[in-house]
Amino acid sequence: MKNRTLPADGTETDGRRLPSHADLNLLRTFLAVYRSGSFTAAAPLLGLSQPTVTAQIRTLEQQTGRELFTRLPRGVEPTQPAHELAGQIAGPLDALTALEGGKGTLAGHASPVHLAGPSELLCVRVLPALAPLVADGVQLRVTQGVTEPLLEEMRAGQHDLVLATRRPRGRALPSTPLADEEYVLVAAPAWGERIAEHPEADDLCATLRAVPLVTYAEDLPIARRYWRTVFGKQLTERAAVTVPNLHAVLSAVNAGAGYSVLPRSLCQEYLDSGRLALLHEPEEPPLNTLFLVQRPGSDANPDVIRVRERLRAAARDW
Template sequence: MKNRTPDTAETAAGAGAGAGRRLPAHADLNLLRTFLAVYRAGTFTAAAPVLGLSQPTVTAQIRTLEQQTGRELFTRLPRGVEPTPLAHELAAQTAGPLDALAALEGGGPLAGPATPVHLAGPSELLCVRVLPALAHLAAGGVQLRVAQGLPEPLLEELRAGRHDLVIATRRPRGRALESVPLADEEYLLVAAPTWAERIAAHPQADDLCAALREVPLVTYAEDLPIVRRYWRTVFGKQLTSRAAVTVPNLYAVLSAVNAGAGVSVLPRSLCQEHLDSGRLALLHESEEPPLNTLFLVQRPGTDANPDVIRVRDTLQHAARDW
């Protein structure tokens, strides 16, 4: 492929006159291809293999294009880059023509291997809900790179370009990241059947909070965030008990409670199967059980990757039945 095709370059890059920002007429197609690859990948490092270039070359080409435009295209972050408003504008102008050109040429960097979709969220939700919902996309050729973790670290990593989509248990702060409500997760107070029987036989069984004071608490964190919220929302009381067992994730909490370690509050999606089989017992039927809203957060600039859109839309559709 030739490095320059002036007519096509001007078509791809010169459509932004309405905003008063026009690339120089001599803009090199290779620079525009590199720009679009970085815009879609979110990092110089991830764009390099797609382009068949080294990371320093990608960095140098973006720097050259920024010199030609006289504006910064990407904000450099500790991990990855964040497109500037000019970059969003330039991507909208160039993506269609450059992709069409790559298709006509029957190859080229932009027509290479599909860019993986980087998705992250709570480990339990990923296993129970998310991965089953996306299985058909993986079978259809969508590449998924899945990570797990807590909301705030994952959102920071998304801002740094490490993830395209994050499922978070709280809405991200500020307006830099757009999010949409995905589903409401219901939380239940559960224990093994042996503990349920002992609680029912307690002299103060009519006062569940009093009966539970002697039952060990199992939670994923020392400060009992989920259990404290349940007590406050459902019973209107402050929880004074301390955790007997803390384990690092809700699957581990479920395992411990199922084995008889004590009582805990768990999302229905995680424990419903155990309730149906009788391995767990529901200790309290609340008229208005606590709900935690899940949010789907998308990194700016990832709309250009059609697989990100497929994953996003699939999750939103599947979440209607969660």
């Protein structure tokens, strides 16, 4: 892309007009939307109503002759002209806001990092990895949940970073693969012994029909995937226990309630100590890729960058 100069009258060399000093509020609104990812999320940061934010962005688009945001069902996606405009104005506007004593999205100051992901991953991997940053002054606001609702909340501006079990659809939310999680078939040692002694021990699927299944959802997503990937069969059993938390599933299985399929990271300590038995060791265990998703514009907060990079480094050992 060729470089363009900006004369004093606010007109680019190709004839298109950029906003002048009279449009400073429009530029502030643009930068808040660009960084927060939606008109709705930008409104409270600016002290404006959502319709006012929408109207100001529409005015700015008319002045520049460019579409700055692609409207999505949830939030907006910056266009290439929006990325170019943000690159031109972010530094000067942030400096001006700092001189004015302002805070918030435009100031680029360190504020709490809003992080979300599955409960067990947060407890076992993420929070221990981020402990040194917290000790160094980083503030975290952590939300637990499943991927799709968390991504919808991110599109509405509620989270800066989300640990997701699948890649987000579309291009509005940038993501990077973080680590591969292995899933294992486990039960208490007593069940492992009974299975080994079963007359049909050579047919593990048949043997497990007599063992209660413990899972975190009625539709058995993890167990069904394990059966399909490892055994090439459809899992037809129904759960004996469902509890919407993998830590609770682990607790029930450890107590002898039955068997389950769990992330290895969650139960490795139990396997190492003999409190759980590994029922099967496939040549190619099923893996699920974890993704780190970042809300566009959230890197205006330097602590978001610190948390992101710390998680990327820690994930190399996961």
